[in-house]
């Protein structure tokens with residue numbers, strides 16, 4: 001039996017996608033080989049690679065002048081690559097501190113150059129995102145870095161600030177809602193939350209930005225290397241790209257990002273309604289910044305939380321434990337998380353309250 005898996009990442013994948021991968025695992029389209037046993041320059045893998053890029057461009061309606069890249073090292077490597085490539089000598093980079101992931105990005109940039117933290121609500125409880133009016137922007141900053149969804153705290157940016165060069169870590173909400181890519185200089189995401197298995201990082205970058213990179217940056221750390229070589233300068237992680245390709249097909253069949261946004265809003269709405277419907281549970285993010293991806297809450301009596309998580313697990317509702325840094329309960333309900341799992345969790349919450357409230 002498949003679990004209702006609320007893991008924050010690596011996270012649940014669409015069951016249809018897993019079954020498809022399973023069906024062609026040993027013999028990809030009559031070749032007698034697995035896709036992961038083939039050359040990354042061969043005809044079969046090339047078709048997957050191109051389709052995956054085309055599907056992402058189509059889903060996000062990516063304009064001309066941007067490239068879709070498959071990199072490695074996770075979103076965490078991007079924290080360093082961004083300032084290495086884009087923060088010039090004598091320039092300042094603006095960062096919003098919205099929580100744990102933003103803080104990690106800021107730390108890496110500070111090691112490489114001058115950083116202005118334009119708003120700091122990283123430690124606010126309830127958790128939230130800063131409003132655009134709060135931002136103390138540097139004029140002429142190399143870029144503004146934001147974290148679109150703080151996976152740990154459950155706060156999500158609903159509107160993006162306007163900036164000449166806006167860079168967003170979208171690791172935990174990419175492809176969950178439509179987006180105007182033309183407003184961004186760069187978007188990046190580790191794949192293992194809302195895209196596919198761990199192993200690749202999706203980068204969408206405006207080509208002209210890559211030219212800023214100083215000559216001292218090593219080949220494999222330059223965006224231009226990936227742009228100029230279609231992410232095939234070295235061996236791309238072929239199997240994760242294949243999985244991502246299957247996920248993008250699945251997304252297209254589900255009505256694209258408009259369809260996803262609607263489903264995600266319905267799923268999150270039900271869960272927030274259950275939290276708000278009683279004093280027994282309390283949401284931990286400010287209402288207007290509540291994430292549709294990572295729903296975080298507490299039980300008024302915190303001592304009951306381990307029991308809640310344990311008993312939920314026995315009912316096939318798995319991995320509801322909040323991040324070790326904040327405690328409480330977290331339900332990560334990415335695109336692939338089925339609506340029936342939300343209903344099952346809501347009934348369990350009612351039962352648990354009836355027993356212990």
Ligand SMILES: *Cc1c(COP(=O)(O)O)cnc(C)c1O
Pocket residue numbers: 009073074075076077101147149150151169170171172189190191193
């Ligand atoms: C998980 C996560 C990261 C780190 O991703 P890795 O791929 O593990 O490096 C960075 N930012 C956000 C918002 C995340 O959720």
